[in-house]
Amino acid sequence: AQKITQTQPGMFVQEKEAVTLDCTYDTSDQSYGLFWYKQPSSGEMIFLIYQGSYDEQNATEGRYSLNFQKARKSANLVISASQLGDSAMYFCAMRERYNYQLIWGAGTKLIIKP
Amino acid sequence: GAVVSQHPSRVICKSGTSVKIECRSLDFQATTMFWYRQFPKKSLMLMATSNEGSKATYEQGVEKDKFLINHASLTLSTLTVTSAHPEDSSFYICSAARGVNTEAFFGQGTRLTVV
Numbered sequence: 001a002q003k004i005t006q007t008q009p010g011m012f013v014q015e016k017e018a019v020t021l022d023c024t025y026d027t028s029d030q031s032y033g034l035f036w037y038k039q040p041s042s043g044e045m046i047f048l049i050y051q052g053s054y055d056e057q058n059a060t061e062g063r064y065s066l067n068f069q070k071a072r073k074s075a076n077l078v079i080s081a082s083q084l085g086d087s088a089m090y091f092c093a094m095r096e097r098y099n100y101q102l103i104w105g106a107g108t109k110l111i112i113k114p
Numbered sequence: 115g116a117v118v119s120q121h122p123s124r125v126i127c128k129s130g131t132s133v134k135i136e137c138r139s140l141d142f143q144a145t146t147m148f149w150y151r152q153f154p155k156k157s158l159m160l161m162a163t164s165n166e167g168s169k170a171t172y173e174q175g176v177e178k179d180k181f182l183i184n185h186a187s188l189t190l191s192t193l194t195v196t197s198a199h200p201e202d203s204s205f206y207i208c209s210a211a212r213g214v215n216t217e218a219f220f221g222q223g224t225r226l227t228v229v
Contacts, residue, residue, distance in 0.1 A: 037220075044222045045220035101163060
């Protein structure tokens with residue numbers, strides 16, 4: 001069974017609009033972490049934001065925020081005021097308790113239109 | 115954020131030769147490093163988990179004799195693709211973590227082309 005599901009293979013968004021990238025996860029652990037990474041065409045993986053399962057507040061980092069809904073097991077990434085430089089692949093990932101490995105979603109290709 | 119340096123960023127080699135890729139954590143000690151392979155337009159596929167001073171743990175289906183991993187120190191792990199074939203051409207990327215439930219920092223990736 002898929003542990004991390006990203007249902008949007010691609011997204012087209014007008015510049016300056018907000019965009020939400022979906023991510024749902026499946027785990028029986030009570031302690032886990034959720035991550036979002038950006039991968040531009042250059043290939044590097046850029047860490048964006050982290051949410052711990054026990055964090056009560058939604059994580060925010062500048063224009064990035066994570067809409068964490070624990071009961072629904074969703075961890076959507078919200079990018080406010082999108083910019084052309086936001087065009088990239090975005091991956092959602094999860095790390096379960098006592099496990100260093102990251103479990104990856106399939107990714108969403110985001111294209112920002114001028 | 116922490117810095118992980120991966121070298122080389124691109125390499126072209128002849129079929130049958132071996133290629134070594136280095137992954138260094140520049141400003142922190144990484145007891146665990148990960149090696150991934152990424153096919154075009156696909157997600158990352160974990161190849162192996164490398165722990166300093168011990169043998170790497172390979173994922174199912176990954177040939178340990180073909181993809182040699184050495185984690186000799188807390189700041190360096192290497193992946194050697196032995197007797198490379200064109201089907202080994204891919205994007206290889208490493209990451210390093212300081213501990214559980216911390217973000218993993220990635221190297222820049224290596225694009226390997228075997229001709």
